[in-house]
Amino acid sequence: MxxxxxxxxxxxxxxxxxxxxxxxxxxxxxxxxxxxxxxxxxxxxxxxxxxxxxxxxxxxxxxxxxxxxxxxxxxxxxxxxxxxxxxxxxxxxxxxxxxxxxxxxxxxxxxxxxxxxxxxxxxxxxxxxxxxxxxxxxxxxxxxxxxxxxxxxxxxxxxxxxxxxxxxxxxxxxxxxxxxxxxxxxxxxxxxxxxPEAPARSLMFKLNLRSTPNSLTDEDFKQLGLKAEGYTGADVSIVVRDALMQSLHKVQTATHFRKVRGPSRDNPDEMVDDLLTPCSPGAPGAMEMNWTQVDGHKLLEPVVSMSDMLMSLQTQKATVNDDELKKxxxxxxxxxxxx
CATH class of the missing domain: 3.40.50.300 (P-loop containing nucleotide triphosphate hydrolases)
Structure with missing residues (x-):
């Protein structure tokens, strides 16, 4: 027992x-x-x-x-x-x-x-x-x-x-x-x-980005929904994650940075003027340096752009085929x- x-x-x-x-x-x-x-x-x-x-x-x-x-x-x-x-x-x-x-x-x-x-x-x-x-x-x-x-x-x-x-x-x-x-x-x-249909895919792109800084407009999200024909929710999530890494790639490959105004890492409600962001060599205030020379607290989070999303869409393919859908x-x- x-x-x-x-x-x-x-x-x-x-x-x-x-x-x-x-x-x-x-x-x-x-x-x-x-x-x-x-x-x-x-x-x-x-x-x-x-x-x-x-x-x-x-x-x-x-x-x-x-x-x-x-x-x-x-x-x-x-x-x-x-x-x-x-x-x-x-x-x-x-x-x-x-x-x-x-x-x-x-x-x-x-x-x-x-x-x-x-x-x-x-x-x-x-x-x-x-x-x-x-x-x-x-x-x-x-x-x-x-x-x-x-x-x-x-x-x-x-x-x-x-x-x-x-x-x-x-x-x-x-x-x-x-x-x-x-x-x-x-x-x-x-x-x-x-x-998912196009409107749902558009919303998925928004939901996956959440509060990540981005420059996408409502029209951009609509276009992404149309271009992601045949993508599942999981596929869209991977596209967004890859786009987030695309924006970081700009930091890794940058040869020049400049000072910009943005939210403090220690206190997001406080704005500071000494954050750094990648820029072209000829931009006003450009300083020659690479990402290893940037203080971790001074790097402004890069903004995800429509071009980042489109590049990720080209590299990340849909994972479901027509035969499976027919079944x-x-x-x-x-x-x-x-x-």
């Missing part, structure tokens, strides 16, 4: 590490585009968490939601935003590999403990990322441990003998067509998270709905 209790406590400690004790602090307004998916998630998750009395009797909240689409389109980001806005809800963030144990019999116990703890802490959201990595089609060549973990997951999702109210399972996958059909059925709603569209016609 003592051994069983100790083992149970060990599994609980493992699962406890997946509980996000601090909300991710991502709001739905931070998610660019995906208007239909956001409205559905409000209805399916946030509304029941705030008004549980509305979801009793025959009107029940959804038990399983599958978010699928190409990699980098914002499935995990959307789930974290929902977790932030769902009041008084415990959020269990699971990567599929968290449930796989090298010891025979432990994986299914981890699944059972996960669902048990989620029920004890209701209302709860279990979010499982990369669902396809362990819940693919069953086959004759599949390992015994693989079969066991799928069977336990199906039992727990079905909720036989357990109260499922207040428990939602959200799964995310880049390859929904590879999921076992029994697993797929447990997710009552299957929402396609598509590639998602075909799956949506057969099993899902547009998000």
């Amino acid at each position: 003592m051994k069983i209790r100790a083992e149970s406590k060990t599994f609980e400690e493992i699962v406890s590490g997946t509980i996000v004790t601090e909300k991710p602090n991502i709001k739905l307004k931070d998610v660019a585009g995906l208007d239909a998916a956001k409205e559905f998630m409000k209805e399916a998750v946030i509304l029941p968490s705030q008004f549980p009395h509305l979801f009793t009797g025959t009107r029940r909240s959804w038990r399983g939601i599958l978010l699928y689409g190409p990699p980098g389109t914002g499935k995990t980001f959307l789930a974290k935003a929902v977790a932030t806005e769902a009041k008084n809800t415990k959020f269990f963030y699971i990567i599929s590999s968290d449930l796989v144990s090298m010891w025979l019999g432990e994986s299914e116990k981890l699944v059972k403990t996960l669902f048990s703890m989620a029920r004890e802490n209701k209302p709860s959201i279990i979010f499982i990322d990369d669902l396809d990595s362990i819940f693919g089609f069953r086959s004759e060549n599949e390992s015994e441990s693989g079969r066991r973990i799928k069977t336990e997951f199906l039992v727990q999702m079905q909720g036989v003998g357990n109260d499922q109210d207040g428990l939602l399972v959200i799964g995310a996958t880049n390859m929904p067509w590879s999921l076992d059909s029994a697993i797929l059925r447990r997710f009552e709603k299957r929402i396609y998270i598509p590639m 998602h569209e075909e799956f949506t016609k057969d099993f899902g709905q547009e998000g």
Whole structure:
């Protein structure tokens, strides 16, 4: 009996590490585009968490939601935003590999403990990322441990003998067509998270730049959204990060600097006149020096320009191909709905 209790406590400690004790602090307004998916998630998750009395009797909240689409389109980001806005809800963030144990019999116990703890802490959201990595089609060549973990997951999702109210399972996958059909059925709603359209891409460029000093106009952001056709949210993020480095490259290659007025590093509200910025050799006040001779506190943060963004767009290519998109569209016609 003592051994069983100790083992149970060990599994609980493992699962406890997946509980996000601090909300991710991502709001739905931070998610660019995906208007239909956001409205559905409000209805399916946030509304029941705030008004549980509305979801009793025959009107029940959804038990399983599958978010699928190409990699980098914002499935995990959307789930974290929902977790932030769902009041008084415990959020269990699971990567599929968290449930796989090298010891025979432990994986299914981890699944059972996960669902048990989620029920004890209701209302709860279990979010499982990369669902396809362990819940693919069953086959004759599949390992015994693989079969066991799928069977336990199906039992727990079905909720036989357990109260499922207040428990939602959200799964995310880049390859929904590879999921076992029994697993797929447990997710009552299957929402396609598509590639972002031009307005959403424009907003993504803005959101990724945040407060970084830049000279881009609204028209520039609009043009970037149009030029980034075929880019995912993750692709746009990489383009912006590369552009940020492009602006730093000017500092590294500069042979001359000049003094300018700007915010103090020690006190951003205070303006000082002795900051340094790269310039051409013929600029007024140009001093011949390189970046190694500049005091760290005296360098003015370089401004990101449209040319930096365009250069990054040329070097950073889109990561999703047409064949992959066709597969998602075909799956949506057969099993899902547009998000």
